[in-house]
Amino acid sequence: MTAVPEGGEPATDVSKADLVHRRLKEEIELGELAPGTPLPELWLVERMGASRTPVREALRRLATEGLVDLVPRQGARVSRVSLQSVRDLFDFRSLLEPAAMRQATEGAAADPQLRRAFATMRTEFARIQRRAPSPARARAFYELADRFDWAIIGATRNEHLRRAIAELRPHTARLRNLSHVDPQRVEVSVAEHLRMCDALLAGDADGAADALAGHLAQGLETIFRNLARGPGEGVDLLG
Amino acid sequence: MTAVPEGGEPATDVSKADLVHRRLKEEIELGELAPGTPLPELWLVERMGASRTPVREALRRLATEGLVDLVPRQGARVSRVSLQSVRDLFDFRSLLEPAAMRQATEGAAADPQLRRAFATMRTEFARIQRRAPSPARARAFYELADRFDWAIIGATRNEHLRRAIAELRPHTARLRNLSHVDPQRVEVSVAEHLRMCDALLAGDADGAADALAGHLAQGLETIFRNLARGPGEGVDLLG
DNA sequence: GTGCTCCATGCTGTATACAGTAACGCATAC
DNA sequence: GTATGCGTTACTGTATACAGCATGGAGCAC
Numbered sequence: 241m242t243a244v245p246e247g248g249e250p251a252t253d254v255s256k257a258d259l260v261h262r263r264l265k266e267e268i269e270l271g272e273l274a275p276g277t278p279l280p281e282l283w284l285v286e287r288m289g290a291s292r293t294p295v296r297e298a299l300r301r302l303a304t305e306g307l308v309d310l311v312p313r314q315g316a317r318v319s320r321v322s323l324q325s326v327r328d329l330f331d332f333r334s335l336l337e338p339a340a341m342r343q344a345t346e347g348a349a350a351d352p353q354l355r356r357a358f359a360t361m362r363t364e365f366a367r368i369q370r371r372a373p374s375p376a377r378a379r380a381f382y383e384l385a386d387r388f389d390w391a392i393i394g395a396t397r398n399e400h401l402r403r404a405i406a407e408l409r410p411h412t413a414r415l416r417n418l419s420h421v422d423p424q425r426v427e428v429s430v431a432e433h434l435r436m437c438d439a440l441l442a443g444d445a446d447g448a449a450d451a452l453a454g455h456l457a458q459g460l461e462t463i464f465r466n467l468a469r470g471p472g473e474g475v476d477l478l479g
Numbered sequence: 480m481t482a483v484p485e486g487g488e489p490a491t492d493v494s495k496a497d498l499v500h501r502r503l504k505e506e507i508e509l510g511e512l513a514p515g516t517p518l519p520e521l522w523l524v525e526r527m528g529a530s531r532t533p534v535r536e537a538l539r540r541l542a543t544e545g546l547v548d549l550v551p552r553q554g555a556r557v558s559r560v561s562l563q564s565v566r567d568l569f570d571f572r573s574l575l576e577p578a579a580m581r582q583a584t585e586g587a588a589a590d591p592q593l594r595r596a597f598a599t600m601r602t603e604f605a606r607i608q609r610r611a612p613s614p615a616r617a618r619a620f621y622e623l624a625d626r627f628d629w630a631i632i633g634a635t636r637n638e639h640l641r642r643a644i645a646e647l648r649p650h651t652a653r654l655r656n657l658s659h660v661d662p663q664r665v666e667v668s669v670a671e672h673l674r675m676c677d678a679l680l681a682g683d684a685d686g687a688a689d690a691l692a693g694h695l696a697q698g699l700e701t702i703f704r705n706l707a708r709g710p711g712e713g714v715d716l717l718g
Numbered sequence: 719g720t721g722c723t724c725c726a727t728g729c730t731g732t733a734t735a736c737a738g739t740a741a742c743g744c745a746t747a748c
Numbered sequence: 749g750t751a752t753g754c755g756t757t758a759c760t761g762t763a764t765a766c767a768g769c770a771t772g773g774a775g776c777a778c
Contacts, residue, residue, distance in 0.1 A: 291733045332639035400571035
């Protein structure tokens with residue numbers, strides 16, 4: 241398992257609630273808190289070194305993000321993952337992200353600085369492609385792919401669309417960390433990212449959107465294969 | 480102004496936080512709390528008859544829904560509305576809702592009971608179409624259209640999609656209540672809803688999605704015309 | 719008259735105490 | 749041995765007290 245923490249958001253913890261929220265989110269993403277784990281407030285209080293008020297606020301926020309299930313008068317649990325929920329997630333991403341990619345492509349065509357940023361990432365992808373397979377290379381790829389994804393999100397004009405996609409990322413990250421990463425997958429995925437970069441830099445919005453759609457379809461298939469092989473801890477396969 | 484409270488959600492206030500959340504949401508939707516209005520916690524405490532804790536939770540929830548802006552160490556305000564935000568909202572709805580309509584169409588084809596519910600609504604739309612124009616008729620239409628929308632949401636299989644659309648509804652309702660309702664619009668809108676019903680009942684997913692897309696385009700145009708005519712209270716036209 | 723500084727006020731962010739409820743286990747009756 | 753009822757426990761939901769920061773105004777210096 242190649243545990244990759246998401247580094248996309250700036251992580252400006254102005255309040256303790258922010259801090260607890262971010263730390264809990266990371267632990268859920270990384271799978272350290274397995275799906276279904278109960279999250280009593282007092283337990284979090286001593287672990288996080290904060291009082292119940294910020295802990296509560298963090299739990300409520302995680303609940304709206306779908307990472308935590310909140311049962312009235314019973315408490316919080318890490319939300320469970322089912323095959324259906326994985327399918328729903330990828331279907332929804334396939335609806336949103338190509339649209340965002342279109343906006344990012346238009347944005348890059350209009351803004352030279354943004355375009356340069358994507359061009360730089362393209363050369364980085366190409367450099368990774370030439371490297372020999374290794375865990376370090378896989379890590380570098382996932383880190384770069386993550387930056388690429390966040391760049392797309394940042395270049396999305398529509399605020400609703402941007403927020404919706406950003407909210408899905410923890411779910412995606414969690415799946416990646418819960419399922420076993422397939423080394424073969426890196427090879428394919430690098431090529432897909434190069435396709436996306438090329439289309440984006442060429443100003444071909446439709447092409448970029450199509451490439452992303454293909455990438456998502458591949459990703460879903462990979463995750464399903466991996467989940468089917470290794471059951472994964474805490475993953476509810478009944479869904 | 481035909482103020483139409485949304486009646487779609489079941490309104491099960493199990494906690495005081497739920498109650499405060501629902502009441503505040505209603506007041507913002509109806510425009511009673513104008514965009515930009517400051518919302519000091521203590522003021523809400525005495526108005527809602529609850530302590531600060533549930534009030535805080537309600538404000539946080541409204542903030543994640545985008546109905547309230549939360550400035551650190553400064554407090555909450557009713558979120559402002561700009562022309563850009565209206566455009567963003569409708570663009571996003573145009574992405575999501577046709578997809579939901581497709582799923583609802585498939586659902587109605589598979590589930591006779593669901594199909595009957597939509598068939599009933601179709602006859603109600605037809606009955607409204609035959610009535611002479613009047614405020615009561617407009618109210619009846621909006622109430623029915625609201626039930627129709629919630630039925631579509633309820634018939635949406637994908638949970639992410641369903642949640643995303645449901646979260647947008649308060650924004651839509653607020654726009655409707657902030658802008659002045661055009662009596663002409665009712666006529667057109669009834670016809671559009673009949674088109675949607677017909678396609679849905681015929682199992683024509685593409686047709687239903689197209690009809691909905693057209694409906695949204697019309698709705699956006701109407702709101703822009705109305706906002707341009709009457710400035711509306713608290714609507715920031717600079718966006 | 720104008721600008722700056724300092725103080726007072728009001729608000730949020732946090733901690734904590736209290737009440738109420740649901741789940742769990744044990745004891746007892748059958 | 750099994751089922752049912754009661755008591756205990758642990759947790760959430762709520763209220764409230766306290767600390768710290770930001771804002772606005774008054775007063776003073778220039």
